[in-house]
Amino acid sequence: MPISPSASRRRSRDSPSGPARPSAEPATDRLALVLTASAGLEQAVALEVRAWGGAPRILRPGRVACDAPPRLAARLVLGARTPSRIVWQLAQRLPDRPRELVPALAEIPWEKLLGRHAFAVRASGRSPELRHSGHAARVVKDGVVARYRARGLARPEVRPRAPELLVDAQVAPGDVRVGIDLGGGSLHRRGTGRRGRAPLREDVAAGLALLADLAGRRLVVDPFCGTGTLLAEAVALAAGVPAGRDPRALPLARLGPFAGLDLAALGTEGPEPAGLAQVRGLGADDDPDAVREARATLARLGLAGRARVERTPVETLALPDDERGLVLTNPPWGRRLAATDVERAWAALGRLVRRRPGWTLAVVSGDPALTRRLGLRASRHHAVRIGAVGARLLIYEIDG
Ligand SMILES: C[S@@+](CC[C@H](N)C(=O)[O-])C[C@H]1O[C@@H](n2cnc3c(N)ncnc32)[C@H](O)[C@@H]1O
Structure with missing residues (x-):
């Protein structure tokens, strides 16, 4: 089984190969995934992605990229054990000045990605222009809404609690990255009690x-x-043995690239079932x-x-x-x-x-x-x- 640490020392500083700017529509035949973990565990995520048949690239501590066809992306979201989040990255290197960021975000075809689903934005990181995550989340939400308005479409509900789809924004100076969180939040839960003295996540x-x-x-x-x-x-x-997440509790079924996949069946498959x-x-x-x-x-x-x-x-x-x-x-x-x-x-x-x-x-x-x-x-x-x-x-x- 290809899950030995020595198999995955490769490190690269490059970014996931999603569109740098949203001039083109995000590819849906190969999704630019960014997988997140605790700092120091990126090599473990890379090992696991490889075991599932992907080609991971370590971006930096706690971040791994992988371009994956929808089937592999779905299998990772349903079954992988090491990532805490898996985001389908749609655009990167967007400007962080709000008045430039909103029109840049409005170039992304949100209406095709989110449809009419209630959404929320979760932002992390900051820059001199976007000093806290609440501000960043509001600006990104404004950019999504601007897209619908520019096309004369009714905008979907913004639902901060229990959204149907979660837009993820990572903010750094001069570089805002946006995507859709394919797990809708943290993937760590397995239904375990964790009532011990010092339980590990x-x-x-x-x-x-x-x-x-x-x-x-x-x-x-x-x-x-x-x-x-x-x-x-x-x-x-x-x-x-896969993590066995319930596809009905995940956003996958609401997203175009996963339509037509039998998510319930995929969720029962491990990297090497036998x-x-x-x-x-x-x-x-x-x-x-x-x-x-x-x-x-x-x-x-x-x-x-x-x-x-x-x-x-x-x-x-x-x-x-x-x-x-x-x-x-x-x-x-x-x-x-x-x-x-x-x-x-x-x-x-x-x-x-x-x-x-x-x-x-x-x-x-x-x-x-x-x-x-x-x-x-x-x-x-x-x-x-x-x-x-x-x-x-x-x-x-x-x-x-
Ligand atoms: C840090 S906790 C282990 C946490 C565990 N990895 C988890 O996720 O729940 C340490 C455990 O060591 C146990 N322990 C302490 N001294 C021990 C000993 N001498 N022999 C066996 N267990 C001991 C404690 O009861 C405690 O459950």
Whole structure:
């Protein structure tokens, strides 16, 4: 399965190949997609896009571009696990001065894209001309409305809450980019509860799992599994199970390029449906509530048959037999527990993997002092943002 980090180091600074200015109609046979993730996880998004058959280009931290035919775009929106948003970019390098931006936006054939659907604009970034996102969103909305007015058409309803289609605007000095958010918002939700002590967001967990290198893995172990999110995302990715978003809850069916596609059927397809059916997962935690929550997470995601969870402290956990298993984990490092307990737990994690040649330990840490308690030398690391916190995913290849 082509989901190994070494396969995707290519970096480019270029932009998605959508129209620079909206002089031509946006192509609908190949959509210029921009996929967003937490900074540091762009390589994981690129790996996943490649696994689905796309040709990703890393634009900058947290941003990946991919030109995709509608079928691939739909499959990514329905099934990809690592992007937090997928936007069909319509135009870029638009001027940021409002009186130039509105006419530039009015050149985009919004009436063909949005039709009569109620829409909202979400803006992010800023420039000296558009100092805050609310201002930018209003100006972009004015540009869309100006298009309808210039053609003597009734404008669609602007509906800030629960719009049928969401226009996305990214503002930078002298460069406004607009598109349509194909997921209608964040794609991270999987119906998991996330009631644990420090749950990872699902898209972040999936990104970490891909950076840890899932290629060919048959066993994934999380000794500090908490709500089970990291374990569930890793097992699902390794087994080629798609995120399974409901097409009825997404804007795709309202957009021209996706008309005629059987979205319900596409949503059930993974990148490799016949992939590694035998992938197994083992989660452990010493907190009975966490164990209950992790079991519920796996059951909700239909993964209960692939992974089990036990209540065992890391100090007494035994790894199952496997030649190249992956221990993938986010141990406590926020010092919510007594510091000595946390240090002891990290030292036990180091002991757990030390005598398992062929195994890989991939561990999230925001505290170098705790990382040292492992007593291991990292083979590589990735800087990642977990929410607002800077952390590292450290990878240890265990050899004899
Ligand atoms: C940062 S949380 C894990 C978060 C998890 N990745 C998620 O998304 O929910 C750390 C977990 O380690 C567990 N833990 C703390 N000390 C432990 C120990 N000695 N053995 C096993 N689990 C432990 C806690 O109960 C907690 O659920």
